[in-house]
Amino acid sequence: MNANLDFDVLYAVLAEWPRVKLPTGVQDGVFDRILQMLTLYQAQDGAAVSSDFISLLRQVLRRHTLQTETTARLRVPALSMWPTRDQWAQFGIRVLIVTEN
Known part of the structure; x- marks a missing residue:
């Protein structure tokens, strides 16, 4: 994927995780850190998502x-390395969890 990581690209990346090619650029510093972490999670298959x-x-x-x-x-x-719906809610985030394809 050659797009810059922004909200719409992040949406697509997470919806297709882990079988997705990560973008090569970012919109800003927040997305840069998210991309760094996604790259790490993809390289360390099974690593738990951090707070x-x-x-x-x-x-x-x-x-x-x-x-x-x-x-x-x-x-x-909805993978074991990702938070459950309740764990997301503890951070004030409402999510729709999709099963692995």
């Missing part, structure tokens, strides 16, 4: 909500 990553996603969701004046949502994988 720092969840916090970054919350920041991106909040910013997107403020920019678009609509509730931002992401689709995330």
